[in-house]
Amino acid sequence: MLFLLANLFQTVFVHADVTGTVTIQGTPKSKDQTFVAAASGCGGSRVRTTENWKIGPKGELADVVVWIVDPREISTLKSVPPPKEIMLKQLGCRYEPHVAAVQAGVPFKIINGDPTLHNVRAVAYNGPGKPRGGTLFNFGQTYQGQSDERQFDQPSIVTMECNVHSWMQGWVRVIPHRYFAVSATDGTFAVSAGALADGDYKIDAWHSRFAQPLEQPLKVKNGVAIINFQFDGAQSF
Amino acid sequence: MDDFPPSTEAAPVTSHGHAESHGGHDDHGHEHHQLGFWRAYVFSTDHKVIGIQYMFGGLISLFFGFCLMLLMRWQLAFPNEALTWANASGHMGYQLDQILYHLGLSGVSPTIPVAIPPDPNHPPLLEMIFGKDQMPGGIMTPDFYNTLGAMHGTIMVFFGIVPLGFAAFGNYVMPLQIGAPDMAFPRLNMGSVILFYLSAVIMFLSFFVPGGAAKSGWTSYTPLATISDQPQLITPHFLELFNFLPVWVTTETPSYSGYLWNMHLFWWHQGTAFTWPMWLTGQSVWIIAMAFNITSSLLSSVNFITTIVQLRVKGMGWMRMPFFCWTQFVTAFLLLLAFPPLEAAAIMQLMDRLTGSSLFSPGGLVVSGQPLPGNGGGSPLLWQHLFWFLGHPEVYVLILPGLGIIAEVVANNSRKPLWGYNYMIYGLMVLGFLSMIVWAHHMYLTGMGTAVSAFFQFTTIIISVPTILILSSLIISLWGGSIRFTTPMLWATAFLPLFGIGGLTGIPLAFNAPDTFLHDSYYIIAHFHYVIAPGTMFALFAGIAYWYPKATGRVMNETLGHLHFWPTMILMNCIFFPMFLQGMAGMHRRMYDGGATYELLNQNVLHWNSFISESAWLMGLAQIPFIINFCFSWKYGRKVSDNPWEATTVEWSAPSPPPHGNFIGVPVVYRGAYEYSVPGHDKDFTPQTEPPTRTQPTPIPGPMPADERIIGLPHLS
Numbered sequence: 001m002l003f004l005l006a007n008l009f010q011t012v013f014v015h016a017d018v019t020g021t022v023t024i025q026g027t028p029k030s031k032d033q034t035f036v037a038a039a040s041g042c043g044g045s046r047v048r049t050t051e052n053w054k055i056g057p058k059g060e061l062a063d064v065v066v067w068i069v070d071p072r073e074i075s076t077l078k079s080v081p082p083p084k085e086i087m088l089k090q091l092g093c094r095y096e097p098h099v100a101a102v103q104a105g106v107p108f109k110i111i112n113g114d115p116t117l118h119n120v121r122a123v124a125y126n127g128p129g130k131p132r133g134g135t136l137f138n139f140g141q142t143y144q145g146q147s148d149e150r151q152f153d154q155p156s157i158v159t160m161e162c163n164v165h166s167w168m169q170g171w172v173r174v175i176p177h178r179y180f181a182v183s184a185t186d187g188t189f190a191v192s193a194g195a196l197a198d199g200d201y202k203i204d205a206w207h208s209r210f211a212q213p214l215e216q217p218l219k220v221k222n223g224v225a226i227i228n229f230q231f232d233g234a235q236s237f
Numbered sequence: 238m239d240d241f242p243p244s245t246e247a248a249p250v251t252s253h254g255h256a257e258s259h260g261g262h263d264d265h266g267h268e269h270h271q272l273g274f275w276r277a278y279v280f281s282t283d284h285k286v287i288g289i290q291y292m293f294g295g296l297i298s299l300f301f302g303f304c305l306m307l308l309m310r311w312q313l314a315f316p317n318e319a320l321t322w323a324n325a326s327g328h329m330g331y332q333l334d335q336i337l338y339h340l341g342l343s344g345v346s347p348t349i350p351v352a353i354p355p356d357p358n359h360p361p362l363l364e365m366i367f368g369k370d371q372m373p374g375g376i377m378t379p380d381f382y383n384t385l386g387a388m389h390g391t392i393m394v395f396f397g398i399v400p401l402g403f404a405a406f407g408n409y410v411m412p413l414q415i416g417a418p419d420m421a422f423p424r425l426n427m428g429s430v431i432l433f434y435l436s437a438v439i440m441f442l443s444f445f446v447p448g449g450a451a452k453s454g455w456t457s458y459t460p461l462a463t464i465s466d467q468p469q470l471i472t473p474h475f476l477e478l479f480n481f482l483p484v485w486v487t488t489e490t491p492s493y494s495g496y497l498w499n500m501h502l503f504w505w506h507q508g509t510a511f512t513w514p515m516w517l518t519g520q521s522v523w524i525i526a527m528a529f530n531i532t533s534s535l536l537s538s539v540n541f542i543t544t545i546v547q548l549r550v551k552g553m554g555w556m557r558m559p560f561f562c563w564t565q566f567v568t569a570f571l572l573l574l575a576f577p578p579l580e581a582a583a584i585m586q587l588m589d590r591l592t593g594s595s596l597f598s599p600g601g602l603v604v605s606g607q608p609l610p611g612n613g614g615g616s617p618l619l620w621q622h623l624f625w626f627l628g629h630p631e632v633y634v635l636i637l638p639g640l641g642i643i644a645e646v647v648a649n650n651s652r653k654p655l656w657g658y659n660y661m662i663y664g665l666m667v668l669g670f671l672s673m674i675v676w677a678h679h680m681y682l683t684g685m686g687t688a689v690s691a692f693f694q695f696t697t698i699i700i701s702v703p704t705i706l707i708l709s710s711l712i713i714s715l716w717g718g719s720i721r722f723t724t725p726m727l728w729a730t731a732f733l734p735l736f737g738i739g740g741l742t743g744i745p746l747a748f749n750a751p752d753t754f755l756h757d758s759y760y761i762i763a764h765f766h767y768v769i770a771p772g773t774m775f776a777l778f779a780g781i782a783y784w785y786p787k788a789t790g791r792v793m794n795e796t797l798g799h800l801h802f803w804p805t806m807i808l809m810n811c812i813f814f815p816m817f818l819q820g821m822a823g824m825h826r827r828m829y830d831g832g833a834t835y836e837l838l839n840q841n842v843l844h845w846n847s848f849i850s851e852s853a854w855l856m857g858l859a860q861i862p863f864i865i866n867f868c869f870s871w872k873y874g875r876k877v878s879d880n881p882w883e884a885t886t887v888e889w890s891a892p893s894p895p896p897h898g899n900f901i902g903v904p905v906v907y908r909g910a911y912e913y914s915v916p917g918h919d920k921d922f923t924p925q926t927e928p929p930t931r932t933q934p935t936p937i938p939g940p941m942p943a944d945e946r947i948i949g950l951p952h953l954s
Contacts, residue, residue: 021774033607033608035601035608036601036622037603050606050607078700100752110525121606126470130512131467131468131469131470131512131513132467132470132472133470134370135378135379135380138378138379138380139379139834140834140835142834142835159606161605166602166604166605167603168606168608168732169605169607211444218813221839
């Protein structure tokens with residue numbers, strides 16, 4: 001009885017997270033490239049760079065998707081909290097955020113923040129060196145402020161593209177559950193534990209310029225865990 | 238109408254040899270020999286068999302290209318609805334209820350049917366045919382819409398109209414009209430038709446390669462065409478049986494990083510998945526098919542020019558040649574001069590795709606967020622120039638044979654010589670020349686300089702002069718004639734005003750100011766379809782009905798001909814006229830949902846989408862009488878004499894169908910091509926091959942402006 005009450009208390013009142021920092025060691029094999037992107041309605045500078053690497057002064061690595069593998073949820077009377085609302089904005093003819101994670105089967109918003117036409121094409125990504133997959137959806141957003149909802153049904157990696165502004169690229173990692181996060185510019189991440197049961201897990205971290213995700217063991221106690229990832233730049237492409 | 242042309246059932250024509258019965262008979266000193274099936278009908282060197290082969294290939298392509306358009310029209314009328322029988326019958330029922338309601342036969346106003354979502358457990362037929370990537374659940378993806386648009390244009394132009402107008406009619410009729418026993422290079426002719434069929438098979442099969450067929454438009458503009466249709470990762474289920482095979486390639490090459498990757502000739506094994514190589518993807522296959530198609534056209538054009546120059550029968554002076562042969566002559570020159578640059582450009586584009594040669598790709602190209610390596614220095618504008626250097630003469634390649642057919646039909650059925658025959662020919666030659674220097678009017682929006690723009694505006698306006706001259710001559714030829722409204726003549730009389738609409742609506746597009754607004758709008762679609770659909774295609778239908786008795790010895794059924802003509806003529810206008818309105822309202826031709834999601838567009842024109850689509854589907858049904866007529870008349874049509882239309886040109890002096898070698902004896906030409914209603918003659922036509930009698934004026938070899946001698950100006954009084 002006490003055990004059940006403790007779990008209920010944890011589910012309802014405790015906002016416990018799995019947190020940590022992602023860093024990169026060494027120098028990545030590739031560098032961001034500069035290019036000219038000329039188009040009206042995009043604002044900002046015409047000279048842009050690719051957004052593959054966002055590395056802080058101490059090697060903090062942004063845009064890393066972190067998720068818990070096969071999470072187990074507490075079986076309580078309380079319903080689990082609703083999934084986070086994810087928004088993918090097209091702002092200045094780039095995707096904001098550049099890397100997002102969404103839950104499979106859960107709709108997320110795609111918003112056109114620019115005073116110009118964008119089309120949103122989602123293409124399955126098969127990994128480096130492999131041909132691209134099929135188009136999952138492709139639709140037009142014609143005016144500033146237009147918002148549409150879409151969802152991905154299967155766990156996968158998806159690139160978002162605009163064929164009007166071909167330099168635009170965003171990444172979406174589709175996770176089968178809600179226990180994920182994306183690292184910020186300082187490399188930190190926080191996976192909202194929600195109804196995660198205590199115990200031993202594995203936790204993965206994926207970056208778009210690494211072929212394979214990093215995986216580590218994770219021990220969750222009272223819905224809290226701290227874990228750090230360190231990518232090896234030599235393994236990148 | 239069934240009384241004309243007169244039947245020969247009572248006394249069937251048996252005096253002349255038929256190709257099938259003679260199996261290679263001729264009277265030109267050749268050996269009398271029987272040909273086997275393959276040599277007689279498949280690998281034949283006889284221009285008539287080759288003409289018929291082109292005819293069937295062209296008609297099948299037309300039908301296929303038409304069906305692609307019908308699919309597109311569904312998406313435009315009912316965006317993102319599954320194309321299933323349930324939804325289609327729902328819309329059909331709604332339209333019928335609407336008609337009943339407006340007629341007062343039903344008191345209940347019908348409600349718009351709700352789209353029934355696809356059943357994932359029972360994939361619709363179109364998903365099974367085109368695959369889940371193209372038509373998931375029967376819903377057309379935007380990419381597949383692009384594929385349909387590109388392939389509709391390509392197939393209709395290069396595999397439908399040109400093979401019919403130029404190759405089929407040219408091969409069958411032209412040698413007969415100039416009195417030749419065959420083409421100058423029969424084996425080259427056979428090679429040409431083989432290449433055509435090869436290109437058609439390759440093009441049609443490209444629908445079924447992973448990733449689908451080409452989707453960069455029929456113009457294949459770079460850089461889109463250079464980067465589209467990348468290699469595909471496929472996992473055919475049967476390959477799982479071969480998992481024991483060693484992994485052939487294990488290198489992990491990032492996407493777009495190396496063009497050597499694209500050069501893989503065969504499938505690239507990756508565990509259970511295989512990479513479909515770049516050279517077999519839709520856009521590459523499109524280029525390869527086009528290379529074969531262009532080669533075929535080039536061989537034909539050389540053959541046509543040589544035949545017309547060298548094989549005209551005795552007495553067939555240049556100005557006695559039927560106008561149809563003149564159109565074929567000029568068309569052959571256009572093909573000969575304009576197609577090679579496109580063939581070269583196509584191979585260059587293929588190199589861009591496969592080897593990264595960057596002939597057309599500009600520097601700094603960024604695709605999917607990543608700069609393309611190895612690109613730069615190429616000019617996309619160069620591709621446009623090379624394409625349209627063919628593209629605009631190609632417009633006249635489509636039109637000129639049609640004009641030639643119409644001229645023959647009009648002269649024959651109005652029982653008058655062509656008015657202004659000489660000037661029509663001069664106009665034709667000027668037209669051919671000018672068509673080579675107007676191409677950049679398709680490219681005003683590329684930002685060309687004002688001097689260049691002014692030049693092309695000037696030449697484009699000038700080219701309307703010979704066009705209008707020819708069209709006016711045809712219209713004036715009707716004046717005062719004893720017009721017989723046979724089926725060919727119905728098509729011809731419909732052709733004249735409708736082609737006129739197509740031509741006149743092109744004039745605003747010749748100026749870059751209005752073109753800036755109208756470019757890539759539905760106005761363009763309406764304009765060029767009025768030129769080609771009720772223009773050239775009506776001429777093709779006229780030509781089929783007109784020369785059918787020559788090819789088969791039987792005439793097509795007139796009733797079925799009328800049943801084909803009237804609905805087609807009305808529905809053709811229902812399809813294309815509203816597009817002018819949509820285009821002027823700003824509706825863009827590339828909108829795959831018909832503009833439904835574009836709220837800035839004037840919504841008042843979107844309701845035309847379903848009207849146009851329904852007209853198109855009904856027009857599809859209206860082709861059934863033609864198909865029945867074409868097939869059944871071959872065997873069951875009324876037998877007629879060798880010259881059922883009482884025509885003057887040389888082909889009608891040959892047996893029907895003409896034997897190998899074409900003529901019984903070598904014909905001699907004594908007069909011009911259109912000696913109709915000559916005063917003092919007992920009949921209203923005098924064949925070119927009929928020797929002069931004492932009562933007839935002695936023909937003089939050389940130019941004979943028959944129109945001036947006999948009729949002169951139209952009877953304007």
